[in-house]
Amino acid sequence: MEKIGVVGCGLMGSGIAEVAARRGLDVMITEADQASLTRGKSRIESSLSRAAKNGKISASDVEATLAKLHFETDLSAHFDRDLVVEAIVENESAKIDIFTILDKVVESPTAILASNTSSIPIMKLGVATSRPQQVIGIHFFNPVPVLPLVELVTSLLTSDETAISATNFAKNTLGKRVIRSKDRAGFIVNALLIPYILSAIRMMESGFATAEDIDAGMVEGCAHPMGPLALCDLIGLDTTMAVADSLYQEFKEPLYAPPPLLLRMVEAGLMGRKSGRGFYDYKKK
CATH class of the missing domain: 3.40.50.720 (NAD(P)-binding Rossmann-like Domain)
Structure with missing residues (x-):
């Protein structure tokens, strides 16, 4: 080629x-x-x-x-x-x-x-x-x-x-x-990654913990190179929601359903790094 x-x-x-x-x-x-x-x-x-x-x-x-x-x-x-x-x-x-x-x-x-x-x-x-x-x-x-x-x-x-x-x-x-x-929605990486990110969003949405503490927990406690909410900002909230939708349509599992907070943020144009603001404000940074 x-x-x-x-x-x-x-x-x-x-x-x-x-x-x-x-x-x-x-x-x-x-x-x-x-x-x-x-x-x-x-x-x-x-x-x-x-x-x-x-x-x-x-x-x-x-x-x-x-x-x-x-x-x-x-x-x-x-x-x-x-x-x-x-x-x-x-x-x-x-x-x-x-x-x-x-x-x-x-x-x-x-x-x-x-x-x-x-x-x-x-x-x-x-x-x-x-x-x-x-x-x-x-x-x-x-x-x-x-x-x-x-x-x-x-x-x-x-x-x-x-x-x-x-x-x-x-x-x-x-x-x-x-x-x-295999040809299944999400394939290997996103079938594992997206439910993890959605769980972090639900945790923040419920008031259980702040975005900073959730990400610090996974970076400092689990040796992840980046926390789930910072990673969501990097991927793009709109892309994360689209992948979650595809997974939910394929498997009908509740853990794949986009949380309301994610839906509202996408509707507000808060797409993450590419828009300057998501779970973190990159314009201030």
Whole structure:
């Protein structure tokens, strides 16, 4: 795979595009509008600048990486890609729309269509195309240039050839650690992580303990690198709620249901670090 497409240039999409370009791949990035594309490009440039400043890459590496990146607002720009990774908002209907379009515009009969979804079953995306055997989940973790893990998720219809190619791409080309998951909402990581975060939110919501004490308890008492509420702010409260919704719809378990506090915060636009305020106020910090 030499020509890679990335749909979406938010936190995840920009990270995926950066990692692929740094590995010498030709990367086409598309966004819904020019403003979003400009923000995404700036995000990648800032990330590369930080990497160069910290001595992880050279100035020539930055230039070579940027030369591998192409930016468009039309999904048809992915017509010649070997692999396209969808990395838009965690919304099932929006993702299905993207896969329906990609199925029509990506010309290669062997091209793989992948989703970076953190919770939506891959089967739902695969059946929206005429090639469900070539649809797979390749779930990266934020920040993509730093975290080494990738969850590979195959549906009942994903072919062995697709799984092998996707594994080689993530492991051998991008240098990621690959773990395999069955096609269930939440996969491995979020099926374990989200109930933990929701429990912390309920604890704070009930007045049992403050956000600071809950996070300090898990960091200082359990050696976690970050507390659950700070982690929720990093992930994004809207993304956490979307994953919780997917898990609840799949399993109907009460522990997966988003707490009222989470719903109200998302409605108020308190999304965490990306909005400047969540369980903590990052504007003050």
